[in-house]
Amino acid sequence: MGKFRKIIHIDMDAFYASVEQRDNPALRGKPVIVGGSPETRGVVSTASYEARKFGVHSAMPTVTALKLCPQGILVYPHFDRYKRASEHIRAIFHDYTDLVEPMSLDEAYLDVTVNKKGIDSATRIAREIKARIRTVTRLTASAGVSYNKFIAKVASDYRKPDGLTVIPPDQAIGFIDNLPIGKFYGVGPATEKRMKEHGIANGADLRKFTLEELREYFGKSGEYYYNIARGIDERQVDPNWIRKSISQEYTYPKDIYKREQIEAYFRESAGELSQSMEKKKITGKTISIKVRYANFETVTRSHTIEEYTRDAETMYREAIMLLKKTDIDKKRVRLLGLGMSSLLDDEDKLTNNI
Ligand code: TTP
Numbered sequence: 099m100g101k102f103r104k105i106i107h108i109d110m111d112a113f114y115a116s117v118e119q120r121d122n123p124a125l126r127g128k129p130v131i132v133g134g135s136p137e138t139r140g141v142v143s144t145a146s147y148e149a150r151k152f153g154v155h156s157a158m159p160t161v162t163a164l165k166l167c168p169q170g171i172l173v174y175p176h177f178d179r180y181k182r183a184s185e186h187i188r189a190i191f192h193d194y195t196d197l198v199e200p201m202s203l204d205e206a207y208l209d210v211t212v213n214k215k216g217i218d219s220a221t222r223i224a225r226e227i228k229a230r231i232r233t234v235t236r237l238t239a240s241a242g243v244s245y246n247k248f249i250a251k252v253a254s255d256y257r258k259p260d261g262l263t264v265i266p267p268d269q270a271i272g273f274i275d276n277l278p279i280g281k282f283y284g285v286g287p288a289t290e291k292r293m294k295e296h297g298i299a300n301g302a303d304l305r306k307f308t309l310e311e312l313r314e315y316f317g318k319s320g321e322y323y324y325n326i327a328r329g330i331d332e333r334q335v336d337p338n339w340i341r342k343s344i345s346q347e348y349t350y351p352k353d354i355y356k357r358e359q360i361e362a363y364f365r366e367s368a369g370e371l372s373q374s375m376e377k378k379k380i381t382g383k384t385i386s387i388k389v390r391y392a393n394f395e396t397v398t399r400s401h402t403i404e405e406y407t408r409d410a411e412t413m414y415r416e417a418i419m420l421l422k423k424t425d426i427d428k429k430r431v432r433l434l435g436l437g438m439s440s441l442l443d444d445e446d447k448l449t450n451n452i
């Protein structure tokens with residue numbers, strides 16, 4: 099066995115929309131928008147590739163999507179169908195290895211370094227899996243093959259739909275160097291903006307910064323960015339991994355003290371966290387805030403509410419209440435953070451009818 103692991107990342111193409119097109123031939127080749135009703139401020143879950151050409155994308159309000167693409171066909175989600183397709187693809191993965199870490203209904207990491215079929219080539223396994231997914235579900239998937247999770251994930255997104263991208267260890271740095279920073283897994287729109295402020299447009303730019311600099315700019319994520327710029331990601335494929343919390347934080351270039359500035363942070367952050375939870379299909383009951391004062395003293399405050407939620411307004415309101423239990427009126431602040439825990443998967447909600 100070589101010294102490198104063999105990791106595959108599989109991600110279904112326009113998943114919900116493809117299931118809808120599969121099950122209703124009248125939708126094939128058409129701009130399909132899967133999402134909630136515009137009347138109830140619903141958002142887009144996903145859109146078919148035909149609809150994406152108009153700029154429609156996940157998490158966008160359905161109202162906006164229908165303005166961009168008036169001929170778009172709005173379909174309400176059929177979670178039972180997505181769940182069934184998901185069970186089918188997971189069964190296929192387990193024919194090759196039990197080291198499967200599902201990230202959502204349509205996405206998983208596989209470690210096939212050692213596999214049940216004794217196949218040496220991870221590329222061949224990826225090809226077989228894609229073919230079997232197509233036969234069993236009549237849907238297409240894209241796959242990335244590499245020696246760690248980060249590169250496999252980015253590779254699966256590289257050529258969509260129906261893509262297969264293989265990045266061997268000796269090509270990793272070249273691949274990362276040319277990768278736009280917004281495509282890095284773990285770099286959302288807010289981080290992308292800040293990266294660009296530091297002159298970081300791609301992987302090559304990111305690698306110019308020291309660990310200390312990246313820690314200073316991005317807090318605890320700094321080390322992650324430092325490593326991935328070098329093609330290093332030791333995270334294991336863990337079949338038992340369950341998310342226990344979700345959070346984000348921001349270190350200010352200069353300490354802040356104005357209440358409006360602090361409230362503005364929580365307003366924006368609640369919106370981003372809400373989107374991120376929508377994407378991950380989770381809700382939570384415990385809202386936490388984190389405040390680091392200029393002297394590095396750090397406090398966290400949390401409150402558990404009655405109902406599971408990912409509503410931005412609710413999280414914002416709770417955060418503002420929690421601020422009363424801090425010294426923001428007396429001390430300058432260098433970092434703010436917002437998080438949710440006591441999480442629930444929409445899938446559980448679905449099956450348990452909570
Ligand atoms: P993704 O894999 O992110 O998107 P996708 O499969 O629709 O398209 P792509 O070809 O780019 O992979 O998400 C999988 C499914 O999860 C998606 O079909 C619908 C759902 N989802 C939401 O409900 N809300 C969201 O914000 C996102 C991103 C996904």
Ligand code: MG
Nearest residue numbers: 109110111112
């Ligand atoms: Mg997908």
